[in-house]
Amino acid sequence: MLPSQVNVLIVGAGPAGATTSLFLEKKGIDHLVIDKATFPRDKICGDALSGKVVDIVGKLDMNLLTEIETDADAFMPCYGISFIAPNGKALEIPFRTRVNDHVSAAGFISKRVVFDNFLVNKLKPGRLLQACELVSFEKNEQGYNCQLRYNGGLHQVQTTMLVGAEGERSQVAKKLAGFKKDKNHYCAAVRGYYTGITGCKEGNYIELHFLKEVLPGYLWIFPLPDGQFNVGVGMASNKISKNKVNLNKALEEAISKVPALAERFKNAKPISPMLGWGLPLGSKKWPLSGEHFLLTGDSGSLIDPFTGEGIGNAMKMGMLAANHIERSLQAQKFDAAWNLQYDHAVYNDLWDELKIGRTLQWLTNFPWLFNFVVNKSLKNKTLRDTISCMFDDISMRDQMRSPMFYVRLLIN
Numbered sequence: 001m002l003p004s005q006v007n008v009l010i011v012g013a014g015p016a017g018a019t020t021s022l023f024l025e026k027k028g029i030d031h032l033v034i035d036k037a038t039f040p041r042d043k044i045c046g047d048a049l050s051g052k053v054v055d056i057v058g059k060l061d062m063n064l065l066t067e068i069e070t071d072a073d074a075f076m077p078c079y080g081i082s083f084i085a086p087n088g089k090a091l092e093i094p095f096r097t098r099v100n101d102h103v104s105a106a107g108f109i110s111k112r113v114v115f116d117n118f119l120v121n122k123l124k125p126g127r128l129l130q131a132c133e134l135v136s137f138e139k140n141e142q143g144y145n146c147q148l149r150y151n152g153g154l155h156q157v158q159t160t161m162l163v164g165a166e167g168e169r170s171q172v173a174k175k176l177a178g179f180k181k182d183k184n185h186y187c188a189a190v191r192g193y194y195t196g197i198t199g200c201k202e203g204n205y206i207e208l209h210f211l212k213e214v215l216p217g218y219l220w221i222f223p224l225p226d227g228q229f230n231v232g233v234g235m236a237s238n239k240i241s242k243n244k245v246n247l248n249k250a251l252e253e254a255i256s257k258v259p260a261l262a263e264r265f266k267n268a269k270p271i272s273p274m275l276g277w278g279l280p281l282g283s284k285k286w287p288l289s290g291e292h293f294l295l296t297g298d299s300g301s302l303i304d305p306f307t308g309e310g311i312g313n314a315m316k317m318g319m320l321a322a323n324h325i326e327r328s329l330q331a332q333k334f335d336a337a338w339n340l341q342y343d344h345a346v347y348n349d350l351w352d353e354l355k356i357g358r359t360l361q362w363l364t365n366f367p368w369l370f371n372f373v374v375n376k377s378l379k380n381k382t383l384r385d386t387i388s389c390m391f392d393d394i395s396m397r398d399q400m401r402s403p404m405f406y407v408r409l410l411i412n
């Protein structure tokens with residue numbers, strides 16, 4: 001049964017919406033989550049769960065992290081990352097393994113059909129209405145009157161706070177925050193599943209191949225349980241348009257013609273179609289709130305422009321949204337000026353990191369510079385260790401934005 005009135009309506013039960021709900025639950029705050037899909041459902045993605053995801057899951061409940069660590073059929077532990085420069089040389093960086101004083105793999109790889117279902121199954125029974133779609137909404141004094149399609153009929157639900165967590169095609173973001181797709185701050189990517197890829201490094205490293213044909217962007221190979229792999233290619237949307245790139249073709253050509261990849265794909269078999277989806281990047285600040293509404297996850301356009309990581313940021317926003325909703329309910333304030341505190345909390349937490357991602361994305365426009373840093377790192381252990389630390393330490397990653405970093409490399 002649909003209630004006619006709720007304090008908080010979360011639209012979307014992907015990582016952003018599910019995390020908002022789980023943190024609200026911890027605070028004992030009543031709310032409703034809806035999703036137009038029925039879980040388990042797929043989401044086109046690289047399936048890599050970064051250290052940030054591990055961190056937020058641990059903050060939710062360390063037992064959830066233990067569940068992930070002990071379910072090897074669903075979650076592949078990942079111990080490092082390989083950057084393959086345009087010249088074909090690989091820089092292999094092991095991850096650190098201590099999270100929240102808990103020794104764990106720093107990241108995992110898990111099909112989204114599995115991970116999103118894992119999160120949704122942790123929601124309090126009755127919290128989530130599946131196959132329930134937000135069709136439209138209208139502002140009124142108390143918040144929004146939302147029209148939902150459910151069980152073959154249209155229903156009205158009044159909410160005080162509307163949380164847009166509907167992902168890349170969010171109508172809450174478009175209608176209330178004026179979000180418009182901007183090709184300069186957008187990426188497109190295709191993904192498929194394979195078996196039979198050989199030559200992978202021990203430790204289930206994720207591989208990012210910065211091929212010059214798809215810069216700024218990369219081809220990825222991420223190992224999954226059961227001998228499967230998530231393989232895809234993503235590229236900045238402005239460059240796709242400018243160079244008329246067909247991503248499916250670029251992937252096919254790379255795995256059949258780039259010698260190092262062709263050898264590894266010799267016996268590989270695609271086991272799914274290649275499917276595409278968009279990545280709204282966090283390289284431009286959008287409003288994340290307004291009168292009686294908040295945006296979380298891809299609805300708020302905060303994917304890392306360099307790595308393409310969006311799940312961790314979506315979950316971080318879910319956590320911050322729940323904190324803000326708690327304060328709003330206590331103060332009974334939901335106006336745009338008050339809700340700006342949420343924007344500040346999100347950008348205070350994530351903007352420095354996103355700015356670095358934007359600069360690194362821009363630097364990949366210069367393949368020779370990428371080759372130079374990788375060549376130098378291969379000869380210099382201190383530099384390799386420094387780059388490894390950059391994965392944990394944002395202030396160290398910031399060094400890569402400084403011209404002095406490259407001058408120091410030049411003079412050793």
Ligand SMILES: Cc1cc2nc3c(=O)[nH]c(=O)nc-3n(C[C@H](O)[C@H](O)[C@H](O)COP(=O)(O)OP(=O)(O)OC[C@H]3O[C@@H](n4cnc5c(N)ncnc54)[C@H](O)[C@@H]3O)c2cc1C
Pocket residue numbers: 011012013014015016017034035036037043044045046047048049050132133134135165166167168189190191232234276277278279296297298299303308309310311312314
């Ligand atoms: C090809 C590709 C590869 C990627 N690889 C990675 C990666 O390896 N690691 C990583 O961290 N990030 C990756 N990302 C980014 C990541 O997929 C997103 O950042 C992440 O899914 C955002 O989560 P979300 O909860 O905001 O949205 P979503 O996961 O998209 O969830 C939105 C939910 O809202 C529901 N919904 C939509 N509209 C409505 C409506 N009107 N009514 C009700 N429900 C609705 C949908 O059914 C869906 O369940 C990748 C993205 C792409 C496209």
